[in-house]
Amino acid sequence: MKPSLGIVVHSFFADHLPVQKGLRLGSIHSYRDTMRLFLRFLSEQTRQPVATLDLQDLTFDQVLAFLKYLEQERGNSIRTRNQRRAALNTFFAYLVLRAPEMLATCQQIAAIPVKRSALPDTHYLEREEVTTLFRSLPREGCFALRDRTLLLFLYNTGARAQEVADLRIEHLDLNPPAKVHLHGKGDKWRVCPLWQETGKHLERLLAEHQLRMNDPVFCTR
Secondary structure, X not given: OOOOHHHHHHHHHHHHHHHHOOOOHHHHHHHHHHXXXXXXXXXXXXXXXXXXXXXXXXXXXXXXXXXXXXXXXXXXXXXXXXHHHHHHHHHHHHHHHHOHHHHHHHHHHHOOOOOOOOOXXXXXXXXXXXXXXXXXXXXXXXXXXXXHHHHHHHHHHOOXXXXXXOOEHHHEEXXXXXXXXXXXXXXXXXXXXXXXXXXXXXXXXXXXOOOOOOOEOOOOO
């Protein structure tokens, strides 16, 4: 029995992405946003409610039209278009396992090339500019120490925003030589050494609050 589109979409998000692929919630939300846009686009193109869409509505031409719509009507960048394309490829690769009769369509969609885009310019601060930045930071106020420590930590480790948001006290080892365990993309961990100055700022920050080991390091309290 051929599965319905609704059943396939549900199992894709309820089982395939979180269980089979082990993706984190942020990545799953990105897939969800792509599918929401795509299903709404299909609904408008076929002039039927999303709830009545079927597998036969998922055509190669509709996918091409959707990618064109992203750029020309929504004004998305090429990088965003390529990201949406990659998400759809993952979905259609799963779809063909549930509905083998869709193989020809899925192969066509998998062959849609990545669109080339110019690499973004890399901007950075010179050492003197970083020094000036830290000199200009306030030294008084309820969040002065936290903000200074946060910027110093970012400068020291090069951590991504999500890595810092996920950082917990238990991930810190402030005994010499100080280091931190960062949880990054792809559910991968990495260890980064901490400068002596960074370690001292972190010790002062943690000493200001009575926190548990699983509490975030950079909280708003």
